[in-house]
Amino acid sequence: MNKSEIIMDELNRLFENPKCELNYKKDYELLLAVMLSAQTTDKRVNMVTGPLFEEYDTLEKLNSLTLKEIEEHIKTIGMYRSKARHFKSIVEDLIAIGGFVPNDRELLMKMSGVGRKTINVVLSNLYNEPCIAVDTHVFRVSKRLGLASEKDDVLKVEEKLMKKFPKDSWSRLHHQMVLFGRYNCTAKNPACSNCNLKTICKEYEKEIN
Ligand code: SF4
Structure with missing residues (x-):
């Protein structure tokens, strides 16, 4: 599996039915x-x-x-x-x-x-339009995992993610990365020791070296 497939695989395992956590009826x-x-x-x-x-x-x-x-x-x-x-x-x-x-x-x-x-x-x-919304969580997680580089702005991160992941995964991936950033790869004290992505994570590699 390549890096994108490993990430999708793990996010699918962690967040089987990802959805927006904002409440709305209309x-x-x-x-x-x-x-x-x-x-x-x-x-x-x-x-x-x-x-x-x-x-x-x-x-x-x-x-x-x-x-x-x-x-x-x-x-x-x-x-x-x-x-x-x-x-x-x-x-x-x-x-x-x-x-x-x-x-x-x-x-x-x-x-x-x-x-x-x-x-x-x-x-x-x-x-159901295929889109990857880059919020603060997607932005941070993308850079930590090395899917984007430190200097990339929001638009560049979005473009890189769209290139690396299949179109039919974009919306689902957005929700999964938001949840991963909110609950696992948090801004402060990310749960690296329990993270199955640490073998491919740039941030983790920096931390242990
Ligand atoms: S190893 Fe740590 S920094 Fe890397 S993706 Fe996992 S939780 Fe985030």
Whole structure:
């Protein structure tokens, strides 16, 4: 097996049914939740969006909220003021285009606070589009495993992963790498001693030499 196959094999063993850990029932709830999750944990976002989406269960109801009210609802998450502005703007944009999240990268890219990572997560979850969203976990794990180099930016990491792994594995791999980074290969104190990938891991090799 080559390195990519070894990684896929181990991630499939660890995370048989990987899925997004942000809670959502509607397409626009996922888009808003992913935007809110920047530099914040999914758990914290779920604590905010749970009651908010329950009480305001349509785009129209969310649109009735003032900026101050949105800030009040989401104030426990990081950068809540700018995220509240993005929130309001995204809700208005979605209503203007008919009330659904389009499978249209360019249209989504024009929305406030919506970047490439958010679009990749949304399109892969809602439309099964093959995408590798590079979040902080995927970024870190890719570099540690030597799938990307230290100097690579987010886009370069995404390109390298797309070259190294088969297209039909991309979305699944994204979820698995997020979970692996969140629970195994954590930013601080990664669980290297129990990790089956240590024989091919650049970071581990550095640590023991
Ligand atoms: S050996 Fe350690 S650093 Fe390398 S992938 Fe495993 S947990 Fe991460």
